[in-house]
Amino acid sequence: MSFMDKDFLLSSEAAKVLYHEHAEKMPIYDFHNHLSPKDIAEHRKFHDLTELWLEGDHYKWRAMRANGVEEKYVTGDAPAYEKFLKWAETVPKLAGSPLFHWTHLELQRYFNITKVLSPSTAKAIWDQTKQLMEGPGYDTVSLLEKMNVKVLCTTDDPADDLFWHKKIREDSTIPFKVLPSFRPDKYLWNNVQADARLCQAVKAGSINAALEKSLEYFCENGCKGSDHGFEAFPYYDEEPGFSDLIHLLGELYAKHGIVMQMHLGPIRNNVPSLMANYGPDAGADSVGVTTDPFALSRFLGELEERDLLPRTILYCLDPADNAKLCTMAGNFAPKVQFGAAWWFNDHIRGIRKQLDELMEQGQLAASVGMLTDSRSFTSFPRHEYFRRILCARLGELVESGEYPNDTQTLGKIVEDICYNNARNFF
Numbered sequence: 001m002s003f004m005d006k007d008f009l010l011s012s013e014a015a016k017v018l019y020h021e022h023a024e025k026m027p028i029y030d031f032h033n034h035l036s037p038k039d040i041a042e043h044r045k046f047h048d049l050t051e052l053w054l055e056g057d058h059y060k061w062r063a064m065r066a067n068g069v070e071e072k073y074v075t076g077d078a079p080a081y082e083k084f085l086k087w088a089e090t091v092p093k094l095a096g097s098p099l100f101h102w103t104h105l106e107l108q109r110y111f112n113i114t115k116v117l118s119p120s121t122a123k124a125i126w127d128q129t130k131q132l133m134e135g136p137g138y139d140t141v142s143l144l145e146k147m148n149v150k151v152l153c154t155t156d157d158p159a160d161d162l163f164w165h166k167k168i169r170e171d172s173t174i175p176f177k178v179l180p181s182f183r184p185d186k187y188l189w190n191n192v193q194a195d196a197r198l199c200q201a202v203k204a205g206s207i208n209a210a211l212e213k214s215l216e217y218f219c220e221n222g223c224k225g226s227d228h229g230f231e232a233f234p235y236y237d238e239e240p241g242f243s244d245l246i247h248l249l250g251e252l253y254a255k256h257g258i259v260m261q262m263h264l265g266p267i268r269n270n271v272p273s274l275m276a277n278y279g280p281d282a283g284a285d286s287v288g289v290t291t292d293p294f295a296l297s298r299f300l301g302e303l304e305e306r307d308l309l310p311r312t313i314l315y316c317l318d319p320a321d322n323a324k325l326c327t328m329a330g331n332f333a334p335k336v337q338f339g340a341a342w343w344f345n346d347h348i349r350g351i352r353k354q355l356d357e358l359m360e361q362g363q364l365a366a367s368v369g370m371l372t373d374s375r376s377f378t379s380f381p382r383h384e385y386f387r388r389i390l391c392a393r394l395g396e397l398v399e400s401g402e403y404p405n406d407t408q409t410l411g412k413i414v415e416d417i418c419y420n421n422a423r424n425f426f
Contacts, residue, residue, distance in 0.1 A: 003116065004104050009348075009388040014405060015395025022411040023387035026418035028380060030152040031225055031426055032181065032261060032371040035140075037154050037164035039377070040178055041171065045139040046377075048130050050080035052138075053106075054087060056375040058283030063099050064090050065283070075278050081126060088122035098347040098385065105381035110138075110146065140377050141174050147380035149176050151423070153225055156180040158187065158214035159201040162221045169222070182218050182226040182258065184211055188245050208248060215252050224426040225259040231266060231288055235295040250303045253310035259426055260310045263342060264325070265290040265317035281375075287344055290321040293328060300332055311425060313368065315339040319353055326357045337425070338362060340370050346382070351389045365413045368422040387418055 010016045036044075046052040054060055054074075061074045064086055072078045073086040094100040107113040111129050115121045132138065137146070144152070156162065160180070168178045186194045187207055195207045202217070204210035215223075226249070236243050253260045269275045271284035296314075303309040309332060316325045316338075326338040338361075341347075341354040358364040370386035372379040394410055397403040403410070 003114075004101070004108070009385075009392050010395070011392060012395035012399045014398035014407075014410075015392045017407055018391040018394055018410055018414050019388055021407075022414040023391055023418050024384075026387075026415055027148045027150040028152075028383050029150060029369075029419055029422040029426070030372050030380070030383070031259075031368070031422055032155070032227060032373055033152060033379075034155050034373070034375045035152065035377065036375075037156075037168060037178055037180070039140045040144075040174070041164040041167040043139040043141050045133075046143075047133055048080055048084070049126060050084045052133075052378055053103075053376065054083055056281075057379075058281055058285075058375075059099060060087060060090075061283040063094060063097070067093060071277075075274075075282060084126055085119070085122055088117050088125075089119050091117045092119075101385060102379070102382060105384060106378045109381050109384070110143065110378055143377045144380070145175055147383070149380060150419075151177045151179065151426075153179045153181045153426075155183045155227055156218070158182060158184050158211060158218070159198045161201075162218070165221055177222070179222045179224055180218055181261075182215055182223055183228070184214075184226070184249065185228055185230075187211060188242050190241050208245070211245070211249065212252055215249075215256060215258070219256050219258070223258065225261055226253055227261045227263070229263045229266065229268075230291065231268060233262075233264060233291040233295055233299070235292075235299045246299065247302065250299070250310060251306075251308045254303065254308040258310060260312045261315065261339070262312065263315045263317070264296075265321070266343070285343075287318050290316055290318045290324065293324050296328060297331075300328070300336065304332060309335055312336045313339040315342040317343060317345070319345055319350060322353060322357045323361060326361045330362045333362065334366055337366070337368055339368070340386070343373065346373075348389055351386055352393060355390060355393050365416060366421060367417050368425045369417045369419070383418075387414075390414065390417060 007016055010019055064074050067090040069086045069090065073083050091100060091103055103117055111132055113125060113128065115125060117125060162180055165178060165180050168174055187198055198214065199207065199210045202210050202213045204213050234242060250260060265288045267286045267288040269280050269284055270286055274282040274284045300309060312335065314325045314329050314336065316322055329336040329338040338358060341350040355364060358367055370383050372382050391414060398405045
């Protein structure tokens with residue numbers, strides 16, 4: 001079998017038809033990522049694979065640390081090529097890891113390189129990619145256009161003036177939409193300094209008024225979604241201020257037609273030395289307890305009771321809790337969705353589990369599909385990875401006789417999951 005060829009992961013004829021005739025052609029609606037709008041507005045150009053791959057990708061950093069790589073080659077000040085060599089030494093040891101697959105999909109899709117990255121091929125790959133990046137096609141806008149991105153939603157602080165989003169809208173050479181997303185987490189926990197800064201930024205007298213005013217401003221600038229990351233969700237527990245604010249935001253999202261995304265269950269920034277020396281998002285996070293399902297039920301139910309439940313996506317970090325969130329979403333369907341396999345689940349097994357949960361407890365055909373949740377401008381082959389796994393799973397249903405070989409119906413399901421459902425949901 002050829003290594004990661006055109007039929008990679010597609011083990012049946014039905015899967016190959018679904019992917020090549022339906023999934024492959026669909027554009028991308030990436031409704032949650034951490035890309036820099038400034039980098040897009042300025043058409044930032046990358047010069048080598050260290051800039052492109054290792055500058056801010058904590059997925060790769062974790063793998064390098066697990067390989068015993070010193071921190072100076074990870075987030076430190078080692079020379080660019082030396083950092084890349086350490087990544088090249090790490091990659092061959094990642095058998096079965098999505099990082100191994102993503103690395104080689106990115107080499108293929110962006111550089112047309114089919115070599116396997118290893119210490120022996122590192123110099124040739126470095127030189128070839130560096131030469132290509134000196135020419136056109138390797139700025140942020142070109143990289144996104146190459147992957148057929150139509151819409152992407154960044155993650156933005158409510159205090160942001162959205163200057164760079166405005167610059168993007170004014171640039172007629174950018175052929176896709178870049179929309180802000182409202183991320184108010186830091187303002188939900190009685191953070192006096194943060195609250196004061198937001199109130200000053202939007203000229204409001206209280207945090208409630210400031211969040212409402214900021215959201216209205218975001219909506220005026222194209223916002224379609226919000227995003228929340230919760231280590232815990234203490235609705236009506238020991239955080240009455242939190243409960244009041246998150247309920248207010250739910251009402252405001254419903255009023256303005258904003259999708260509420262809830263990422264549930266990470267334990268963030270576990271390593272004190274990394275937090276002190278680098279800061280957050282250094283790749284020292286782990287799986288925690290998803291949430292109290294009774295608290296989540298009460299929150300969604302109280303909004304629904306007043307006809308103020310916004311369209312919502314629930315993301316689960318602990319795969320053991322997939323059924324909890326999938327069935328909770330099903331209670332409030334179609335307004336509430338069970339979201340894509342997230343973060344530590346973003347691999348073949350995790351994606352398959354999420355798809356199976358939707359097939360068994362919800363409706364897979366209604367899924368809004370995949371997102372990158374990434375800081376890397378070359379992360380978009382992850383959509384291809386998801387699409388191949390999706391088509392392979394549906395192909396298995398055909399091969400086992402669990403579903404008829406109805407390419408028309410299955411093809412429509414695939415196209416909807418890949419793009420149409422997200423476009424309509426947002």
